[in-house]
Amino acid sequence: MTTLSNDAQLEPPLLEVLDLVTYYPVRRSFIDSLQRRPRQWAHAVDGISFDLYGGRMLALVGESGCGKTTTAQSLLRMVEPTSGTIRLEGRDITHLRQRELRPLRRTMQMVYQDPYESLDPRFRGRQTVEEPMLVHGIGSGRAERRALVDELLERVGLTPPHLYADRYPHEMSGGQRQRLAIAASLVLNPRLLVTDEPVSMLDVSVRAGVLELLDSLRREFTMGVLMITHDLSTASHFADDIAVMYLGRIVERGPAKEVVRHPRHPYTRALLSVVPARDPRRRTTPHILQGEAPDPVAVPTGCRFASRCPFVIDACREHDPVLDPVSGAAGHEVACIRADEIESAALPEVVGK
Amino acid sequence: MSLLEVVDLNVWFDLPGSGRLHAVQGVDLAVERGERLGLVGESGCGKTTVMMALMGLLPSSATVSGEIRLEGEDILAGGEDTIRPHRWVDMAMVFQGAMNAFNPVQTIGRQIVEPMELHGVASGQAARRRTSELLEMVGIPASAAKRYPHEFSGGMRQRAALAMALACDPKVLFADEPTTALDVMVQAQILMRLVELADELDLALVLVTHDLPVVAQACDRAMVMYAGRVAEQADMDVLFHDPRHPYTELLFAATPDLYGEDHVVSIPGNPPRLDQKLVGCPFAPRCPKAMDVCRREEPLPLAIGTGHVAACHLNSPAREATA
Numbered sequence: 010m011t012t013l014s015n016d017a018q019l020e021p022p023l024l025e026v027l028d029l030v031t032y033y034p035v036r037r038s039f040i041d042s043l044q045r046r047p048r049q050w051a052h053a054v055d056g057i058s059f060d061l062y063g064g065r066m067l068a069l070v071g072e073s074g075c076g077k078t079t080t081a082q083s084l085l086r087m088v089e090p091t092s093g094t095i096r097l098e099g100r101d102i103t104h105l106r107q108r109e110l111r112p113l114r115r116t117m118q119m120v121y122q123d124p125y126e127s128l129d130p131r132f133r134g135r136q137t138v139e140e141p142m143l144v145h146g147i148g149s150g151r152a153e154r155r156a157l158v159d160e161l162l163e164r165v166g167l168t169p170p171h172l173y174a175d176r177y178p179h180e181m182s183g184g185q186r187q188r189l190a191i192a193a194s195l196v197l198n199p200r201l202l203v204t205d206e207p208v209s210m211l212d213v214s215v216r217a218g219v220l221e222l223l224d225s226l227r228r229e230f231t232m233g234v235l236m237i238t239h240d241l242s243t244a245s246h247f248a249d250d251i252a253v254m255y256l257g258r259i260v261e262r263g264p265a266k267e268v269v270r271h272p273r274h275p276y277t278r279a280l281l282s283v284v285p286a287r288d289p290r291r292r293t294t295p296h297i298l299q300g301e302a303p304d305p306v307a308v309p310t311g312c313r314f315a316s317r318c319p320f321v322i323d324a325c326r327e328h329d330p331v332l333d334p335v336s337g338a339a340g341h342e343v344a345c346i347r348a349d350e351i352e353s354a355a356l357p358e359v360v361g362k
Numbered sequence: 363m364s365l366l367e368v369v370d371l372n373v374w375f376d377l378p379g380s381g382r383l384h385a386v387q388g389v390d391l392a393v394e395r396g397e398r399l400g401l402v403g404e405s406g407c408g409k410t411t412v413m414m415a416l417m418g419l420l421p422s423s424a425t426v427s428g429e430i431r432l433e434g435e436d437i438l439a440g441g442e443d444t445i446r447p448h449r450w451v452d453m454a455m456v457f458q459g460a461m462n463a464f465n466p467v468q469t470i471g472r473q474i475v476e477p478m479e480l481h482g483v484a485s486g487q488a489a490r491r492r493t494s495e496l497l498e499m500v501g502i503p504a505s506a507a508k509r510y511p512h513e514f515s516g517g518m519r520q521r522a523a524l525a526m527a528l529a530c531d532p533k534v535l536f537a538d539e540p541t542t543a544l545d546v547m548v549q550a551q552i553l554m555r556l557v558e559l560a561d562e563l564d565l566a567l568v569l570v571t572h573d574l575p576v577v578a579q580a581c582d583r584a585m586v587m588y589a590g591r592v593a594e595q596a597d598m599d600v601l602f603h604d605p606r607h608p609y610t611e612l613l614f615a616a617t618p619d620l621y622g623e624d625h626v627v628s629i630p631g632n633p634p635r636l637d638q639k640l641v642g643c644p645f646a647p648r649c650p651k652a653m654d655v656c657r658r659e660e661p662l663p664l665a666i667g668t669g670h671v672a673a674c675h676l677n678s679p680a681r682e683a684t685a
Contacts, residue, residue: 072545072546072547073545182632184628212404212405212572213404213572213573213574213613213616213617214404214612214613214616214628214629215628215629216616216628217616217618217626217627217628218628218630219628220626221626221628239545239546240618241546241620242575242617242618242619242620242622243618245618245620245621246618246622246626247618269620269621270621279547280546280547281620283546283547283549283550284546284575284620285550285573285575285576285578285579285580286575286578286579286619286620286621287574287575287578287602287614287617287619287622288578288602288603288619289578289579289598289599289602290599290602290603292579293579295550295551295554297547297550297551297554298547301515
């Protein structure tokens, strides 16, 4: 979408993530602990860094198990990061205690995938939006809160507001529920909005509307949006930047259109090749990766994608690649030692069996 | 004579208390051997209900009318008695969430053998041999027959469900959102296999989904449903490049394409309630091209070209004459 002017880029990023690592302990059996076998760890997020500026939307894409949801949860401190630094508006929040975090919860909000589960079924629309105000002491009186609720409902497209204020979630469609959840997250005027698959549960006909709402809100409030999604078409249409994750690492990132049109990492290329085209005349040829991603408990040395990569050479299994800038494409980075040589090489078609 | 032909299919559901919901309202459909048909539309449009009616698997609160002709025989006429001999034998289906399609305490192999024995297709050694063949056909090693459903990944279970559906060598295969809950890579893989198998076995494949790009790539023809009715049906290429119903056009416009530059737009409003009698075109309240006549009269399905039918007043000859 729009690129920020150079002046804006000079501002410090809203969110800075540096070398974030989140491991989950793997359950040991009783016998193992008696024998003092070392505790094992699942490397859910294994050293990722990125910046997010106010007013921008970053899409984190990848298959299930790649660590995209754990990344979001670590940022919001819903799970404890193992190491690394998270800075929100310049302030290090990586190790803040829960009590110190509470005021920060106003700054960062989350919109969940399933608006059927995330809303309290006993709350009418008005209560859903009013609840965070009561918790955080916003609005001096009932009348003021009421006016604010109406304003927010109207802003998210639930018009006329009085109609939706009195409805229970079960009286609303999926799209309306998701709009209500967004309204509730906006009450506190957050700087960062994290959304986990915000439209995957919704009907095709209303998805675009909810995404457009997020798009306009981030511009209006210069709010940073981190969108977790598996849908590359959605990411390419609505996000400014895309970061592709594989087994706890970002393997490629850059401006959304650039990543989609000129992918450099073999994983990104395979991922893009399986997205079906809307036009039946444009036949898509899926390049299907064989096997599964390695076990996050026993991460291989070298490139994590080596076991499934069609372009693998011996060096890949020894050398753990880091994100390097792609020459001639500002902001585009790829973690692949062969990115330059294989750029024009065709992906072999692996026929799915 | 078509392999499967449906004429004026209607389904009503009794609602708790009083009232009825007219879920499917006069659907006509025909599908041939070797053909792949997509059934698309928003949730609640009746696409799954059509499929369940054809399989005779609707709950007892449903009332069905119309004709369902399988190789000429009306299998709806005698109710369950006339459908049962064909279910799983001539017509089979793959459900939406393969997680729930299996009994957790029986091996996968046992559950594939079961329909074969039940319908007298094969038994004993022959049935086990066919199970091995079926599993390999869908891309699972034959040795996996001894495993239990929980030992399978989501993609493997969906493949096993496909093997089970193919057990009795059906002529028609229904697949209801067969890949929706899966990862993109697995989704593409299973879809490819499904299409290849449909070709190899000369099956009529009916793919029920809300995912237009999947249908665009996998099917020859599609039927767009809205509010229990067929809005438009045509060859996939015609549907995309020359849609004659505004709903079809808007549905494509609401679907983002990886390389598309066009603005993705949602369709305002909601589908109508089906427990009340509809007057005029059901899509009129959401249609940007609605005219007075649309709110008064129901548009009837009109043939526009070969195999291309749309129910929209914009196509009526009277309108073209006055225009």
